[in-house]
Amino acid sequence: MPDYTDMWGVMMDSIFKERWVEIIKILLNSTRPMTIREMEIKLKVSNRTIRNDLDEINIYLKENKYGSIVRKPRVGIWIEIDDDRENELRKMFNEINRYVEPFSPKERQLYILKELLKCQNPITMEELSEELYVSRITIFKDINKIEEDIKRYNLSILRKQNYGVEIIGSESDFRKLVTEVFKEDRDVFSQNSLNFIRELLLESERQMDFFFTDESMSSLIFHIAISVERVRQNKSIKLDCEKKDELKSHREYSIAKYIVEKLETEFAACIPENEICYITMHILGSKIQRDYRYDDERLLSILDKDVVKLSMEIIELIGNILSVDLSNDKALLIGLALHLEPTVNRFKYDLVIKNPLLPEIKKNYPSIFGASWASSVLFEKYYGYKVNEDEIGYIAIHIGAALERQKINTKAIIVCSSGVGTSQLVSVRLGKAIPNLDIVDVISLHEVENIENKNFDIVISTVPFEYSLKPVVQISPFVEEKDIEKIKKWIKNIEGIRKPDKKILDDTLGIFFSPSLIFPKLNLKTREEVINVLGDYMLKYGYIEPAFLEEVFEREKITSTAIGKGVAIPHGNQKYVKRPVIALAILEKPVQWGENDVDLVFMLAFKEDSKLNMQNFFSEFYKILDDEKILNDIRILNSSEEIYRYLSRR
Structure with missing residues (x-):
């Protein structure tokens, strides 16, 4: 049996469209025209509402070649359809349940928001009330909540009586x-339209020396579809002359112009120059993949020098x-620079990109994510942009991939005097038991004098053996469990020697904290309350200027500063910092911070001349994030002094 639910998917994305099914059923089951x-x-x-529904249903039926709705004055309404197509529709309906009221308040508000975005004309409270089977008072409250939510997009809701x-x-x-x-709900556009735009972009790629990533391709298709639909509704983007001239200077403009010419023919629309510039912006801001080796340093000569x-x-x-030390990782430098070229364009043209991996990054790599936040000061320094x-x-x-490349296994030489069979047994057993051990060679005791010529970290021997330059671990020829544990301890020591001192906390961390700015057991309900409390005290003690707090709120409006594990790091522009400091709030109960729950809030205030201090702080801070015990210890300590001593080790 065909998947009728999928075939009907474009009509089933909301309660409103489920009502279309009811209308079609009424018309198909009636033996006469209906009024x-x-x-x-x-x-x-x-x-x-009925008239609007009939218009939409008629478009769908015609596009999918089912038939059409006929409306005749003083006669009524019916569906003109042949028997085979009617049978298909009826079979579909057997797969679709009658519509019921499925909405929670949050779902209902999302539905209303979608309708407001899709509708070309104002919608009345009465219409929404009828459609959703709730009172007008409920709709009024929903509209208020929606307006509060869309303020961060600089949008509002216009209400007029009888309008x-x-x-x-x-x-x-x-x-x-x-x-x-609509990022997860592309059914708002017909599949035929989206397919046409996809083919058009694939054709355009062949005119360029790069290809869009799958993620960028999907995003571009959606933005172009929005552009076409809004133009058809006589709603075009507005750009100033300076920005238009700058965009027209890019070769991507000619690609966008070619795309628009094809769109005009396909959709019978007249698309203005501003929309060509709008598409150019999104091409410039798209992530790309080039047909280059990422260790090819010639790439650096063709990339923007500032980037x-x-x-x-x-x-x-x-x-x-x-x-x-990441400075010698050319793959990191080239890969990051390739990524940052369109990133800078996104900032320049105020474009937003969604990172589908963000929740997993925060959850699994909070320390790397936290350290990467420090780069935000460089974007502000060079470009004046707040990074999200x-x-x-x-x-x-990119940093995580570089760290993976830096992982170096411990290299070992095995010394065995019991013959090839025993040496192979030892080698295989160790290889299986200790994956981060590379066995460079297996030699006999009389070959020991030649091992200086080999690159290794440790000697593993089945016979007593002294060697002054590298550690020697003696084990049984049968490699018992205690031998494996002994080798693992030596490997841990060797890896520790390779790295800088990684003690959990450093005394220098205390420089950034003050007992007067540590607030345990705070009973606050919102992110805004937390920021205001910390900011007011930082202002009171002379660490920041009033504009700093405005900057913190502005940044949170752009993006959440929650970084995972219940931690947030709100911060403002360094030019409003008088003295560097960190204020800390430990909350009685977590508060909603963007899409995360947060109960530890570090408000950061750094200055340009405290760059080293900032690096030191994040160096210690990332260790805190990696250690659940430290985070939990901070949560359970009862006084500001206790927390301060714990953090500073003073």
Whole structure:
């Protein structure tokens, strides 16, 4: 049996569209034309709602070649359809349940928001009340909540009596909200339209020397579809002349122009120049993949010099924080610079990208994510942009890959005097039991004098043997469990010698904290309350200027500073910092911080001349994040002094 639910998917993404099924059932089952009034009574919705539904249903039926809805004055309404197609529709309906009220308040508000974004005309409270089977008071409260949520997009809701409600604001901000709300719900556009745009982009790629990543391709298709739909609704983007001229200077503009010419033909639309620039912006901001080797240093000569410089400084900064030398990793430098070229364009043109891996990055690599946050000061320094957590997440991926490349197994030579069979047994057993041990060679005792010529870290011997230059571990020829544990301890010591001192906390951490700015057991309910309390005390004690707090809120509006494990690190612009400091709040109960629950809040205030201090702090801070015990200890300590002594080891 065909998957009718999938075939009907475009009509089944909301309760509103499920009502379409009911309308079609009524028309198919009726032996005569139906009137609007009769359908009003059956479905308990307004005349206008029925008329709008019939318009949408008719478009769908025609696009999918099922037939059409016929409306004849003083006669009624019916569906004109042949028997085979009617049977297909009826079989579909057997797979689809009658619509019921499935919404929680949050789901209902999302539904209303989607309708406000899709509708070309204002929607009345009465229509929403009828559609959702709730009172007008409930709809009124829902609208208030929605308006509060969309403020961060600089949008608001216009309400007028006998007019309805609609979202108002700039077209650019409106499209950002559309992108966010419908990011998982692409059914808002017909599949045929999306397929056409995909083929058009694939054709355009052949004119360029790079290809879009799958993620960027999907995003571009969606943005172009939004552009076409909004133009058809006479809603075009607005750009100033200076920005338009700058965009037209890029060769990507000619690609966008070619795309628009094809779109105009396909969709019978006249697309203005501003929309060509809008598509150019999104091409420039798209992540790309090039057909190059990432260890090919010639790439650096064709990349933007400022971006390469930024990449090098980010690598140096994060390397210092993590106490690891990343400066010789050319694959990291090239990969990061390739990533940052479109990143800078996204900042420049105020474009947003979503990182689908962000929750996993925060959960599994909080220390790397936390260290990568430090790079935000460099974006502000060179470009004046506030970087969001999605972009930080991508930087963390590049750093994580570099750290994986740095993992070096311990190299060992095995000395065995019992013959080839025993030496092979020892080698195989150790290889299976200790994956991070590379066996460089297996030699007999009389070959020991030649081992200076080999590259190794440790000698593992089945016979007593002294060697002054490297550790020697004596084991049984049968490799017992105690032998394996003994070797593992030596490997741990050797790996520790390779790394800088990684003691859990350093005395220098105390420089950044003050008992007067540590607040245990705070009973606050929102992110805003926490920021205000910490900011007020930082202001009171002369650490920051008033504008610092405004900057913190502005940053949180752009992106959450939650970094995982219940920790957030709100921070403001360094130019409003008088003296570097960190204020710490330990909350009685977690508060919602973006999409995360947070109960430990470190508000960071650093200055340009405290760059070394900042690096030192993050170097210690990432160790805290990696250790659940330290985080939990901070949570359970009862006084500011106790927490201060614990953090500073004073």
